[in-house]
Amino acid sequence: MFAVNSDQAAEAVSNSDYALRRAFASVLEVENAGADVSALIAKLTEASRELTAGVEALNSGNYSASIDHANESLNQSNNVSADAITLKKDALLNASNNWWTTLSLSMVGSAMFLGLLFTIWSVFKRFYKNRL
Amino acid sequence: MWQLCTYKRIFVFIGFIAVLLIFVPPIESLIYVPCSESFSEIGLIGPEHTTSGYPYHVSQGVEYSIYVDVGNHMGRSMYYRVLVKFQNSSESLPGASEGDPSSSPALYSYDIFLKDGQVWEDSLTFSFANATFGQNMSLIDRMNINGSWKDVGKNTAFDNATGEYRYNLLVELWIYDVPSDTFVYHNRYVSLHLDMMQSM
Numbered sequence: 001m002f003a004v005n006s007d008q009a010a011e012a013v014s015n016s017d018y019a020l021r022r023a024f025a026s027v028l029e030v031e032n033a034g035a036d037v038s039a040l041i042a043k044l045t046e047a048s049r050e051l052t053a054g055v056e057a058l059n060s061g062n063y064s065a066s067i068d069h070a071n072e073s074l075n076q077s078n079n080v081s082a083d084a085i086t087l088k089k090d091a092l093l094n095a096s097n098n099w100w101t102t103l104s105l106s107m108v109g110s111a112m113f114l115g116l117l118f119t120i121w122s123v124f125k126r127f128y129k130n131r132l
Numbered sequence: 133m134w135q136l137c138t139y140k141r142i143f144v145f146i147g148f149i150a151v152l153l154i155f156v157p158p159i160e161s162l163i164y165v166p167c168s169e170s171f172s173e174i175g176l177i178g179p180e181h182t183t184s185g186y187p188y189h190v191s192q193g194v195e196y197s198i199y200v201d202v203g204n205h206m207g208r209s210m211y212y213r214v215l216v217k218f219q220n221s222s223e224s225l226p227g228a229s230e231g232d233p234s235s236s237p238a239l240y241s242y243d244i245f246l247k248d249g250q251v252w253e254d255s256l257t258f259s260f261a262n263a264t265f266g267q268n269m270s271l272i273d274r275m276n277i278n279g280s281w282k283d284v285g286k287n288t289a290f291d292n293a294t295g296e297y298r299y300n301l302l303v304e305l306w307i308y309d310v311p312s313d314t315f316v317y318h319n320r321y322v323s324l325h326l327d328m329m330q331s332m
Contacts, residue, residue, distance in 0.1 A: 021313060049153045052243060060280075106155045114147055
């Protein structure tokens, strides 16, 4: 057992708070990439609860418990950041694949429509000339 | 009957419009269209989950409970911080237009993560201790918020017009700003007027 003081507990809480903010920033990047971030938001909420418990323990002088809660929150925030990196890669890859698929379909659709239009035009032109 | 070149122009025009329409899906995914209206909401709900029955005449030693609601309609996920403050009648509320929060210290905070469209609600229980009265003044020394005791040390003068010792329970909404890595006041608050009674 190691005795802990208020400075150590405050530092642990501060580190955890910073990790939580960074984790949220990474979740926003994932969301901007088009991924569903519901699971990450739920994990952030859990990490936030741990941090709140850590702050309350710090304010009430229970420094050991404060460090435990802060460290748990820190781990959860780091896990969210790590998950966010993976999810962002997948989201960007999916978005890229979807875009290329959509573009390909548009090109094929355009070619088919223009082909059909040209055929109709050819028939129409022959019909028009025969009527003259 | 039109000239053949006129029909040709019509066919070219139809083909051009059709190709434009067919390419709308891939093009629109490259263009960012901002939300038309983005906002956050904060509110206080009474103890029975209705907009009535709010605590008003309060006494020390009695626990009161209300609910705090926050809604996210900002078009993206948000990290909110809800600060609970306690004021006497002479302290000013946050500036509604200037965007300045109350200068009173926060006694309690909720950290909330919400996706766009989500609403959060949690209970806010509070009670008072060490309230003293004398010479048309009241002093509240300690306040318990959600089980945590805080030193508040707020005094207020007796309001002859209303016959009350007026205090405010103030709830402010802050948001985390990623670029500056700080919480900024979101220019939204709700307050609950309280009249501290000398006895039940």
